[in-house]
Amino acid sequence: MRCLDLRTDARVRRTLSPPKVLSFGFALIIVTGTFLLSLPISSDGRHLPLLDAFFMATSATCVTGLTVLDPGTELSLFGQLVLLVLTQLGGLGFMTMGTLIALAFNRRISLRERLILQEAMNYNSMEGLLSLIRRVILYSFVIEMTGALLLSIRWSMDMSLPRAIYFGIYHSITMFNNAGFDLFGAIHGPFSGLSGYVRDPFVNVVIMSLIFLGGIGFVVLSDLIEFPSKRKLSLHSKVVLSYSAVLVVGGAFLIYIMERSNKLTMQPLGEGGSILSSLFQSISSRSGGVSTLNVTDMEHSTQFLLIILMFIGAAPGSTGGGIKVTVFAVLIGAMWAMIKGKDDIVLFQRRLAKDSIIKAVTQTWLALFLVIFVAMVLSVLEDRGFLPLLFETTSAFGTTGMSLGLTSTLTPISKIIICLVMFLGRVGPLTLAYALAPRSTKDLYRYPEGRITIG
Template sequence: MKSISRKIFSKIHSMEPARVMVIGFGILILFGAIILNLPISTQKGESIGFLNALFTSTSAVCVTGLVVVDTGTYWSEFGQFVIITLIQTGGLGFMTIATMFSLLTRKRINLRERLLIQESLNQVDLSGLVKLTRYIIMMTFAIEGIGALLLSMVYIPRFGLGKGIWYSIFHSISAFCNAGFDLMGPVSGQYSSLTYFVDSTLINVVICGLIILGGIGFPVLLDVINNKKYSKLNVHSKIVINTTGILILIGFLFIFIAEFNNKDTLGTLNIKEKFLSSLFQSVTLRTAGYNTIDLTLLSESTLFLMLILMLIGASPASTGGGLKTTTIATLFLTVKSFIIGKEDIEVYQRRISDETVKKSLGIFFIGVFISLFGTLMLTIVNPGFTLLESSFEVISAYATVGLSIGGTPSLTYLGKIIIIILMFLGRVGSLTIFIALLSKNSRVKSKIRYPEGKIIVG
């Protein structure tokens, strides 16, 4: 037994960080599915079935929020605790959690572990990774703690002390990790999300704040804390903050105008509630998965815009998913430079490298291809879904958003498998998975450089 374990650890140790990341997330999801499949995890004391348990575990670890059963009414307190633990672990990344325990036990973090942390946090340099991880852990618990405290000001008076505290902690972690799981089923009906609090300024503002802080990325948070002034921030932070702000503003204005007179969504609300609802729905598209109005009643134009904003998603090294704000910003700047005839791609008096542009193009086209192919496959295996419902479900899964208009519980057996794969691809990163699948030899730079070939484009 010892020799087998030694061989397994030796094999893992020799793997590249990308492969370890993929395997690590896979093991965590499988472990969560086994626990959630136990009768103790459900309120009725029955097994949910392995596929549904796997779906829920994948959605929690990949901080997506798509569910096949209502979290608040189906799962027991133990099951809910397992889910929120998986969300916290998936949101931070299992290597961050492992590093936390290493720091607590004063275990030395070797080079191999630093490489894994670098891959997990999507960082360029190896220097300062342990310090960054320590700050991430401290920031996460501090932000989630403050969020839970603020939410308790509404939850405790409304639901009582014990339930109010649990609801505050659960929703604070779920919001910061951009997961979208909620416990409001017993209060406002199954799959109702936060529609019960459509008129609550505190709940709307706090949840939006947690979503934004979790979605802009830990390096940006640290940069803001250290430098405080916008002018002193690095290029990455400026791009993330500006792009995030622009996307939220676009979503807010479009939803506010398009749904203003829709009696099924914003039409019956007063002006304050319309403002809060429009802002909330725009912010939640950062891959958070909460909603305060019924998404199935939105106009098709609004849903189409939501598809685009969901696919873009959050920012690198954050708890959110999607193609990432910096990817889209880089492509936009590339097109802008091409149009005005500049040789270099410039922003904030800095030049963006060709490597960054190539990576952005790769991420974008892989993401679009997976979204289109996933929509095609889901439409085939779920004929009851319209094209818009299928694309919404697929992009929501791949971008780890968690919003749904087609009804995730009505997915077929094959449909659930497709969504599970998409959630996993979206959280771990399709580029990371493809790199992990390639052999070392296939990525060695060729010593042969061929003559340039002329291709007519445009």
């Protein structure tokens, strides 16, 4: 009987493809987090409602940052630490952490585990994969601890040293993992975010750097660190860095233009404060989720711009979500190639493979359909305007965490829907489609080519 059980377990493991393993792994972390957050010790002796615990666990594991409660005032130290661990696991990935433990005990990493890691990291090859994992852990630790040190020094001027160190470590980890959870509700009032530091260039620059470094992806980080010796960047890194720069600068410029005369947001800040806050909102909206301005007070045009930035999101293999900046680059390249009458999509003098183009288009359509469909469903369930509901849905899909104040007031069924969207945004709609789809077989024939009129 024991041998039969072992053979059954082995067959189950073989039938679980890498996308299925990733999906089930994140789901298991969410369930564990829900149990821990629902304990009385997580909220100073009172039982957190199960749905709220589930929502917070999902948001942390999917590194989103949407909250139905204020972590700084409604969670105990234990609850805050549970949220932090879930954020770290969700950001770096449970397979990355598992591989680190296996390597620490000198355990051999199987081919199947390498395939799962390749899927988790969005890496194109298994060559050098374990070396990349080691670098991911090292870079993450160094960046998070550097950010923690800088923030602790700055906040020690505003609070006691032990609290400043705790706040520094906590916010460095959540910002690098693009989760956006903050504890400043305990100081500036619930859901206040970083509004108290809107004019502080030091805090703004440190947190923007953490969000940006977490959002460009570990492959790009590795390329940048090795650039002085190798003197070259991969095509992937060139695309991510160039298009990220365009989105950050372009987004900041548009936010500044639309908000500089808004009396509720930028007008009282002066020229320097307006430029700084424009840049912060542009970087954070791509996946960071924390804000130095009240997003509810922004112009509708600015809110819609933030929806676009949240939908595009961060880079593949990063702690961020969205359709990914490389997909956006492929779509722009396709449009440019069509306008110029070219057959190939060329980026940095490299022709893109057909399967990359098809995958980019598929991922975009799946994401667009998901966001629009969920926003329409929420508009039926909630007595709200469509723009706030679209904003909330896109924020959940892009694992961004920005909100127009709807999250805590949503009906239970709407909260569950948002949790599902956060999960889809983290694992990726295409990954989930691969996980749920039946095993594909290669067609033995091809249909004759046909033409339809386009445009």
